[in-house]
Amino acid sequence: MFKIKQKIVLASRSPRRKELLRALGLRFQVRASSFEEIDTHESPEKVALHNACGKAFEVASLYKDVIVIGVDTVGAIGRHVFGKPKNDADARRILKILSGKTHEVISALCVLDTRTRKKYTAIEKTKVTFAKMSREDISAYVSSGEQKDKAAAFAIQGKGALFIKKIDGDYFNVVGLPIFKLGRILKKISGLK
Numbered sequence: 001m002f003k004i005k006q007k008i009v010l011a012s013r014s015p016r017r018k019e020l021l022r023a024l025g026l027r028f029q030v031r032a033s034s035f036e037e038i039d040t041h042e043s044p045e046k047v048a049l050h051n052a053c054g055k056a057f058e059v060a061s062l063y064k065d066v067i068v069i070g071v072d073t074v075g076a077i078g079r080h081v082f083g084k085p086k087n088d089a090d091a092r093r094i095l096k097i098l099s100g101k102t103h104e105v106i107s108a109l110c111v112l113d114t115r116t117r118k119k120y121t122a123i124e125k126t127k128v129t130f131a132k133m134s135r136e137d138i139s140a141y142v143s144s145g146e147q148k149d150k151a152a153a154f155a156i157q158g159k160g161a162l163f164i165k166k167i168d169g170d171y172f173n174v175v176g177l178p179i180f181k182l183g184r185i186l187k188k189i190s191g192l193k
Helices: 013-025 044-060 090-096 135-142 159-163 171-175 181-189
Strands: 007-010 028-030 064-078 080-083 102-113 118-130 166-167
Touching: 007 102, 013 171, 044 064, 044 102, 044 118, 064 181, 080 090, 090 135, 102 135, 102 166, 102 171, 118 171, 118 181, 135 159, 159 166
Parallel strands: 007 028, 007 064
Antiparallel strands: 064 080, 064 102, 102 118, 118 166
């Protein structure tokens, strides 16, 4: 393991990211960012990295000697990016597209050390294959409310797991925090190889 001497600040409101950091035994505080995420025709990797860094830099501007973790997660088929659904109709549209298909969940990390002014970034991709979903399946899932505030309109750690046929890659990335890559960055910051 590693010990981070500085305070860690998570630039996210995500309860899932908070749970995962707590499970790692990290002491941290949360400072949610008001950064407006972009949803452009850039590649999904560029969109996620832009958003993660925007959140991290906004929060880092408020502190002098901390480690700030910014994260953004999107779903994608090719260059088509699926962010958080705007409403229930948008969630149904996204789930209909994902039904029976494999898409990528892409998370970008932007970790800033405000003392040294160093920036560390990483991208993680995980392939997620959905089973075929009926119109009734989609309506019932959207009615549960679980899709709200979730990239690509589903939560793999909840009811959404009922529709996931297979994943190839980092499960925690699909939850919203690529733990392995975050651990590598924190090891570098703490001076471990």
